[in-house]
Amino acid sequence: MLDKNGIAKRIAKEIKDGYYVNLGIGIPTLVANYIPEGINVVLQSENGLLGMGPFPFEGEEDPDLINAGKQTITTLAGSSIFDSAMSFGMIRAQKIDLTILGAMEVSENGDIANWKIPGKMVKGMGGAMDLVASAKNIIVAMQHINKAGESKLLPNCTLPLTGVKCIKKVVTELAVLDILPEGGFRLLERAPGVSVDFIKQSTLGKLYADDNVPEMILD
Amino acid sequence: MLDKNGIAKRIAKEIKDGYYVNLGIGIPTLVANYIPEGINVVLQSENGLLGMGPFPFEGEEDPDLINAGKQTITTLAGSSIFDSAMSFGMIRAQKIDLTILGAMEVSENGDIANWKIPGKMVKGMGGAMDLVASAKNIIVAMQHINKAGESKLLPNCTLPLTGVKCIKKVVTELAVLDILPEGGFRLLERAPGVSVDFIKQSTLGKLYADDNVPEMILD
């Protein structure tokens, strides 16, 4: 079973040289810490920055320089700044190669719900609906099961949707799964020490799994 | 009867303090020479400049700095440069207070034809269709009659249109005329020495004229 950093570490392996990547808030943000050496990647922050650098050193925070999570950050050599319309313009035009974001639920046909729980205070979708509707390549970082042990990989989402038929890959504390074009989760990798049976039990949506599913290699 | 500079001079009197103005090629370009002193006006050139200055001094031409007529020009203190999409964006959003352009024909309901003569080589509409379709305030600088003595102020344009129901004012070598919302030219001023009768003869479109139409005051 992976912790949050483990999920981030596994997702980082999906990042290829030359990718422009948008990282959502939460686990996706941690992915930046595990990008393999020698891989040139540019991080986009949808508030208007390409080339997001690490957090600033203490005392060097610039209130004019934040990421989409409103955290103080830095730029890198080759960074560029633009307005919100251009930022979502490049997202909509699919210039961003990979989007990594969190989810509350994902369905077997690639729907995602991650912005609203009826009855709870709704903060808003931010840029999530734009990202999931536009990106050609989305990986969801999420918990496979909630605290009550219930699956969050479902036949259909029960929460209000963020986007439909848009998710192609999910990485959880238990597994790496693809979502097949015709529908259904396909189990690709098991987290260290997790059995195929346990993943089957933990997945309410249709799951395709071979008997021999390899264990993830994280390093 | 006015010459080209006379037409330009008369049109310049329509420009008010604080106006952003787009000047077309030909007579409209001459208007810049007659903008009254003490009037602050910003000239837009639709290739991407606000704050067009005069021609450069000999030897100071900059190939990167031209107007929409492809002439070498200069900038002024407070000029700004932008791309073609923003340039026509501000035109479409009616941020330009006044557009002055030439015409081959204007009709009594405000249609304009100024880009194409069937059978002749067609060079294109450039930005004219965007300007006439978007501007809230357009003045046409044109010849009232062609070399054969035929009126160019018509009941309907005979040439392919550039825009429909968009022209509100026309200044010719003979007269200043408004186009009424309900259709028809209204004679406002006569050029020095030109009679109302001659203007009537020279206008094929419906013309409304009082007996006492004042002569233009040019200075």
Next chain:
Amino acid sequence: MINKVVSGADDAIKDIKDGDTLMLGGFGLCGIPENCITALVKKGVNKLTCIANNAGVDDFGIGLMLQTRQVKKMISSYVGENAEFERQLLSGELEVELIPQGTLATRCMAAGYGMPAIFTPAGVGTEVAEGKEIRNFNGKDYLMEYAFDADFALVKAWKGDTAGNLIFRSTSRNFNPVMAMAGKITIAEVEHLVEAGELDPDHIHTPGVYVHRIFQGENYEKRIEQRTTRKKD
């Protein structure tokens, strides 16, 4: 050049009246029109509809206008970083319309570019699409979304000149240029007001034609919402 300078925030916002629709630039607390917000609170104008990506925090940004109950409706992509906001929303005092962030930005841009509507895939198949026209282009569904129509846009720039030209600094640019284009009246407050001619025409983000009033702002607090740092090794 046309001079757009007004004496200060109070002067700049003097004709904003009850019931107006305002755009306010900024992302979180970054690049918000601090002086204009202070002046709006002082003036006490009410029943405002505010188009802004966020609604500030309890004691800063638009949160200050929520404390004084000046806001009737927020049109935003992400809100609720403040307790008072939540209280007013739950009690029905405050209306909220949530819009995908890219749609919000593009509807501003559309207004500034004279385009009455735009197409975006954001929200297709979700409750955001309810009642909206859906149109398929090249096999993909898009929603038709309309340009915003705002009485005033209040933006904050780093530098501005007397002709109204604006330059933004780093990610405080965010929604400011697209809102600056979109207001019927656009008011810009700047950290550094300079004479026309001091800014390089090639560096200007918002041409002065879009800006109706500009003033030198003061006492910028530029509060940081999430101060994140690393230690030097």
Next chain:
Amino acid sequence: MINKVVSGADDAIKDIKDGDTLMLGGFGLCGIPENCITALVKKGVNKLTCIANNAGVDDFGIGLMLQTRQVKKMISSYVGENAEFERQLLSGELEVELIPQGTLATRCMAAGYGMPAIFTPAGVGTEVAEGKEIRNFNGKDYLMEYAFDADFALVKAWKGDTAGNLIFRSTSRNFNPVMAMAGKITIAEVEHLVEAGELDPDHIHTPGVYVHRIFQGENYEKRIEQRTTRKKD
């Protein structure tokens, strides 16, 4: 940062093939991709559709590609400053589609912003509207126009860095940034190629994400079409 540098024009355009659709930046002869045009003539690729505001003059700009009959179709707003263009057009060798200049620019921008279509009033009631969808918003008619779909965009910038970020100089900006956003593959030639980090992120007109290949251009002629001057008093 991702490095976009290629060795030169020949390398940059090597995979442009017969029948491709190209966008070429520039207004008149101002800001045109001189090196790419030279390389295209040298390579002899044919049957090109060229989206460009103008078609150059007889012996410069796209005119060079007309001399060698490499262009099948021009999509432009204003053409015919060259005799060879007129000859080919009248003889039926060359197709021309004339588009209002603002529509041309906005259809580029739409492609770069992932918007499949835009609305513009330009051309309503004229032959430009023939066969197009007309739609009324707030009492005014607009044409629906589609985003361009170009295989390559060839643009010319003043400065560029190894990450593909571009800065344009003065009115040579014109169509270059909107076309840079719009190409499936965008090739930028620059007068000054610098290392990533040398350009101020706030000054960049076209972010590197839109640029796939960049090279240091050479031998810029930057010809002036209408040399107009005044005399010192």
